[in-house]
Amino acid sequence: MALKITLITGRTINQGVSIENKTGQDYLKATACCELNSKNIGILGREPGSNVRVKTDYGEVVVTLKENEGNPDSIGFIPMGPWANAVVDPDTRGCGMPGFKGIPADVEVTDDKVLLMKELIAGYK
């Protein structure tokens, strides 16, 4: 079953620490994840650390579930980076800025793996 969320993307400290090392495992761990609160994770019926597919009108991406009790119900957060950007709104709405926050998204459980940075970008070529 798909959980309907509003997706936001943004900075985290571990994303910052590994930002100059984007081929590394630490960057993947820091950014290829989706933070939801435990109640929302419960609705999906999976544990933190398992994989989910996040789908929007603009794309889909597989990331790891992470618990963050600071998120209100139905707010999902993916740290900024290639995985978040696979599903954000590219339209700049006439002012230069794409839609990185407030994107309606569906989250569903999956057994598919999280793509490595190189694999993800290879899909764009």
Added chain:
Amino acid sequence: MTVITDALCPFCGCLCDDISVVVEDNKIVDVKNACKIGASKIRGHHRIKSPMIRDDKNSDFKEVSYDEAIDKAAQILAGSKRALLYGWASALCEAHKKGILLAEELGAVIDNTATVCHAPSALAIHEKGVPTATLGQIKNRADVVIFWGCNPVHSHPRHMGRYSVFPRGFFSGKGRRGRKIIVVDVRKTNTAGIADEYVEIQQGSDYLIISALRAILSGHEDVVPESVGGVARKDLLRIAAILKEAKFGTLFFGMGLTQSKSRYKNIDNAISLVTELNSFNKFIMMPMRGHYNVTGFGQVCTWETGFATAVDFSSGAPYYNPGETAANDLLYRKEVDAAMIIAGDAGAHFPANSVRELAKIPVVQVDPYWNPTTEVANVVIPSAISGVELEGTAYRMDGVSLRMRKMIEPEHLADEEILDRLIARVREIRGE
């Protein structure tokens, strides 16, 4: 062993200037005073060793000399009709100047990372101006500090310790105890965890909340409904009273305002709020600038072209119209026929749709590190790390210019030299 004191951290817009590094055999072996992110950047990561080129983006790179890579890059740029020169936030102002010259030479569009960060703030500031201050003034005077749509615990880890929350200043001797901290956000961040007042709003309702606060402050609380954007009227009344009673208020704001639904209109409204607060007290505002020298690019570009970013030289004179000339506008409309990505990572930080477009056109990358932009590049020119291996000018988030110090000797070319050589070669090719 050499110890360099009072060095500057080349990571975020705080530009902390109290860093000590220990150098042994041209290697940084210890970093003191920097936060986790700054220390990670200064200590360094795996680097691109050699210039590289390839024609087919699905094939492997071939290592070449700097001369060969710069020649290939110049061929690509000189042969383009509408090139995009993007990035610049991790480069020094001396390189920005050369980049703008190259854009003018090519008739290209030059844009920087603000385009996915605070460019909407620049747009709003152009319309209305902005009441602002330096971080020093804030440290010495601020008694009410709002963080709206920003999370400095994660993005600017020493901001609160050095400038905005904890330090004791000349007129703020009580430090944290003398300051009221308000956080407005859509989720309870770690920054919200240290606030006196946390105001949780519905995603995308910033404009409404700012308007409600303005209504209350102008004596029209009667028009404010029971709840606005998920915030109860009584809470808005309490927050408005705190803002009104401040002696020196400060509004720091981040991507929560610039990237949400109303984008630059959120900032426009926030400027009005802060301007109106100045009829009660002193109130200022400041964007939480991300990269350490993203502010510097805006400064250099403004004094060179009259505009802060997204400048189009195709008509021979600088033209600026975000929505039309910003990097993602151009990629969305598939207008660009070549790109140079320098000191910024469009491959990681642009929407997939824009990266797909970059994958279709010739791309030159100038950067110290292998990143998603490398994956879509044809020419890769490794560069020295500004602020670690090169000295030069950078601007802190409050617009104060500071001299970055060199900590170790570079093994790669400086951005400035790469740009000098590119400009010279482009002129040769176009003159032929």
